[in-house]
Amino acid sequence: MADTICRTLRDGGLEGEHAPALTIKDSKASPFGFDVFNYVLTQLSNYILAGKSQSRGLVVVAYSRSPSFYVDLLKRRGIDIASSHDWIHILDCYTDPLGWKNWLIDKDISQEASSLSSFCQDVRNLDKLYSLIIEQGKGLIGQGKDRFSIAIDSVSEMVRHASISSVAGILSNLRSHDQVSSIFWLLHSDLHEIKFTSVLEYLSSMVASVEPFNQAAFGQRVDLENLSMLEQNFRKGKFHVRFKRRNGRVRVMCEEILVELAGIKFTPVLSEDEIINQRLLPKVSIIVLS
Amino acid sequence: MKAAQTPHKKEVPCVFGRPPQLPITKIIRLSAALLARHRRCSTPTAALSLPPRVCSLRPESLSCRLSTIYSWHFTGKTKLCSVDAAMATTKPRLSSFSRNLSAVSSSQTPGVKCGPNGTMFVSSGIADLDKILGGGFPLGSLVMVMEDAEAPHHMLLLRNFMSQGLVHGQPLLYASPSKDPRGFLGTLPSPASLKHDKSRDRESEQEKGLRIAWQYKKYMGENQPNFDSHRDNKQDYCNEFDFRKPLERHYFTRQRVNCVGIQHSKNLAALQEHCASFLAQHQRNDGSSALAGRIAIQSLCAPQCEHSNMDWEMLSFIKSLKGMVRSSNAVVVITFPPSLLSLSSTKRWQHMADTLLSVAAIPDEDKELAKLLSGYQDMVGLLNVHKVARLNTQVPLILEATTFSIKLQKRRFLVLECLNQAPVDGSSGSSYGTSGSCSGSSKAGTLDF
Numbered sequence: 001m002a003d004t005i006c007r008t009l010r011d012g013g014l015e016g017e018h019a020p021a022l023t024i025k026d027s028k029a030s031p032f033g034f035d036v037f038n039y040v041l042t043q044l045s046n047y048i049l050a051g052k053s054q055s056r057g058l059v060v061v062a063y064s065r066s067p068s069f070y071v072d073l074l075k076r077r078g079i080d081i082a083s084s085h086d087w088i089h090i091l092d093c094y095t096d097p098l099g100w101k102n103w104l105i106d107k108d109i110s111q112e113a114s115s116l117s118s119f120c121q122d123v124r125n126l127d128k129l130y131s132l133i134i135e136q137g138k139g140l141i142g143q144g145k146d147r148f149s150i151a152i153d154s155v156s157e158m159v160r161h162a163s164i165s166s167v168a169g170i171l172s173n174l175r176s177h178d179q180v181s182s183i184f185w186l187l188h189s190d191l192h193e194i195k196f197t198s199v200l201e202y203l204s205s206m207v208a209s210v211e212p213f214n215q216a217a218f219g220q221r222v223d224l225e226n227l228s229m230l231e232q233n234f235r236k237g238k239f240h241v242r243f244k245r246r247n248g249r250v251r252v253m254c255e256e257i258l259v260e261l262a263g264i265k266f267t268p269v270l271s272e273d274e275i276i277n278q279r280l281l282p283k284v285s286i287i288v289l290s
Numbered sequence: 291m292k293a294a295q296t297p298h299k300k301e302v303p304c305v306f307g308r309p310p311q312l313p314i315t316k317i318i319r320l321s322a323a324l325l326a327r328h329r330r331c332s333t334p335t336a337a338l339s340l341p342p343r344v345c346s347l348r349p350e351s352l353s354c355r356l357s358t359i360y361s362w363h364f365t366g367k368t369k370l371c372s373v374d375a376a377m378a379t380t381k382p383r384l385s386s387f388s389r390n391l392s393a394v395s396s397s398q399t400p401g402v403k404c405g406p407n408g409t410m411f412v413s414s415g416i417a418d419l420d421k422i423l424g425g426g427f428p429l430g431s432l433v434m435v436m437e438d439a440e441a442p443h444h445m446l447l448l449r450n451f452m453s454q455g456l457v458h459g460q461p462l463l464y465a466s467p468s469k470d471p472r473g474f475l476g477t478l479p480s481p482a483s484l485k486h487d488k489s490r491d492r493e494s495e496q497e498k499g500l501r502i503a504w505q506y507k508k509y510m511g512e513n514q515p516n517f518d519s520h521r522d523n524k525q526d527y528c529n530e531f532d533f534r535k536p537l538e539r540h541y542f543t544r545q546r547v548n549c550v551g552i553q554h555s556k557n558l559a560a561l562q563e564h565c566a567s568f569l570a571q572h573q574r575n576d577g578s579s580a581l582a583g584r585i586a587i588q589s590l591c592a593p594q595c596e597h598s599n600m601d602w603e604m605l606s607f608i609k610s611l612k613g614m615v616r617s618s619n620a621v622v623v624i625t626f627p628p629s630l631l632s633l634s635s636t637k638r639w640q641h642m643a644d645t646l647l648s649v650a651a652i653p654d655e656d657k658e659l660a661k662l663l664s665g666y667q668d669m670v671g672l673l674n675v676h677k678v679a680r681l682n683t684q685v686p687l688i689l690e691a692t693t694f695s696i697k698l699q700k701r702r703f704l705v706l707e708c709l710n711q712a713p714v715d716g717s718s719g720s721s722y723g724t725s726g727s728c729s730g731s732s733k734a735g736t737l738d739f
Contacts, residue, residue: 201439
């Protein structure tokens with residue numbers, strides 16, 4: 001199912017259609033959103049390198065991790081870094097987001113990462129950020145009709161420096177740009193009001209939420225009885241995805257996730273479907289016409 | 291006012307006449323005097339036309355007063371017919387508690403239909419929705435559509451609404467939070483070709499002989515379209531739109547189509563000005579058969595708009611828009627996602643609407659729902675009718691059903707259908723817990739009539 005998400009991002013949008021947008025949301029109860037983000041990023045990078053995707057490049061807007069982290073991540077996953085400047089660019093909103101340390105920039109980033117990244121020193125100005133992202137993307141794909149994908153490290157960080165409407169504006173403008181093939185972002189839902197989460201769900205075509213494996217165990221005291229259940233929550237979780245399909249229907253899927261040192265693994269769930277579908281039955285009263 | 295039959299003259303269609311600017315009391319006195327004089331003569335001698343403003347706003351009070359004497363028959367010419375005999379044959383609407391809801395004959399303006407209680411309707415662009423709402427969207431009303439964040443069905447409603455207006459040559463004002471609102475016009479559907487209508491009729495004729503009357507009420511309505519499709523007039527009140535065929539460009543380059551972007555404006559003042567100037571061109575005062583206007587505002591509280599967090603500003607905009615449209619020959623359709631508003635704001639917006647609809651997504655590949663509802667495979671979503679505009683009357687419209695399925699026939703034509711329970715599996719011996727005489731029988735075996 002996570003593969004389904006990655007394939008949807010890989011395939012991109014049709015002509016005249018908004019680019020598919022994925023929201024990955026997690027919370028303190030099951031903080032594996034970043035692992036999922038890395039998984040999707042790695043998969044998409046593999047597709048781009050193999051030439052199987054609609055997009056020819058990837059722009060990573062890094063708010064919560066430095067560019068070096070992403071370079072190391074791609075190396076660990078066996079992705080060729082040497083040719084990376086052809087297809088990936090990292091917009092560094094982590095090192096100096098507010099332009100405070102102009103004179104320390106050169107020492108902070110490794111050489112490898114600095115060749116793939118450029119700085120954004122005013123994350124409050126989202127119009128400028130929008131132009132930077134588009135400029136970097138066009139730089140990767142050239143003048144033709146090719147497209148590029150965008151990954152935003154964390155919109156939770158983005159909204160710290162800008163208003164909800166401007167964040168919604170930049171996301172919706174990126175989605176509707178002709179040369180953007182797909183876009184995905186990470187959100188920590190418990191840091192925000194429900195309204196912001198609803199806004200992001202409204203703007204995206206896929207919503208993937210990471211939830212605790214044992215919902216009942218979360219928040220309780222550590223006891224011998226529930227210790228094993230709590231321990232499961234430290235490594236496992238549930239992954240619910242809602243796809244907004246082109247025909248207007250909503251497809252809901254669920255998987256289990258297991259976080260290990262090597263990465264995150266997704267395993268299908270067999271018995272949960274009925275429970276999910278029951279929750280999703282429309283709340284209408286059906287009057288039988290005889 | 292309804293056309294009345296007279297002993298001497300044939301029935302003539304009612305139109306609103308040219309207005310003498312008289313106060314109502316004078317009109318009543320004048321009319322009483324004219325009628326008194328008329329009664330003394332055997333042939334009609336005088337005519338009176340009433341300003342549409344009077345007719346449309348207070349038909350009950352005026353008609354009550356006048357029809358205590360006689361019932362009225364309005365014409366554009368200077369002839370008045372005695373309607374004494376008509377009182378016996380027809381049922382004039384004497385009070386606001388009349389239940390005669392049949393549509394009066396059509397007006398001369400294309401795309402506008404006269405309805406009961408002095409209201410005029412324009413089509414929503416969806417024939418099924420017009421039927422559900424009792425004729426269409428009344429002129430002067432505010433229609434609000436609650437979006438579902440997970441489905442774009444409100445766009446289907448908007449597209450049909452806008453296309454219908456453009457096909458009838460009705461001016462359109464379209465406001466959208468997207469970067470290029472004018473680009474949306476390229477996605478409007480075109481009216482289906484006549485060839486399709488004829489083939490559909492032939493198919494339905496062929497099917498009649500083989501049809502088994504399961505849930506027969508579903509098929510009873512189909513007798514009417516067969517009659518309607520044989521009309522000869524060039525412009526239908528409601529066209530059938532083909533979503534696979536875009537609307538021809540000459541419809542929206544020739545007509546006055548104004549597209550407004552609302553994403554970048556600081557507040558709603560600019561949009562309010564656009565709406566005010568548009569509605570000023572469609573005032574109802576003069577009573578001439580002016581074209582009706584349509585305003586379509588998509589996703590009014592979309593999150594990318596700067597005004598989206600100004601709850602009171604948006605509410606006061608809607609209130610002023612409603613006031614402006616009430617006195618105009620226009621209809622306003624606003625869509626909005628209630629999930630992005632606070633609960634109290636949503637309630638207030640719902641109260642502002644004259645007609646309130648909502649669309650909902652349905653889950654995909656849902657076996658339980660497929661078992662429960664027939665026709666699930668063709669459904670793309672659900673439409674709920676929460677409120678229906680009732681102007682100039684106290685009588686509510688009580689619908690048989692308020693939830694309808696949205697289907698795209700052959701992925702081209704939008705239809706709304708009542709929800710029907712799928713046939714119960716006789717072998718299981720149990721229904722799905724819903725009431726209804728058909729599903730009451732739980733035993734398989736011989737059919738028992």
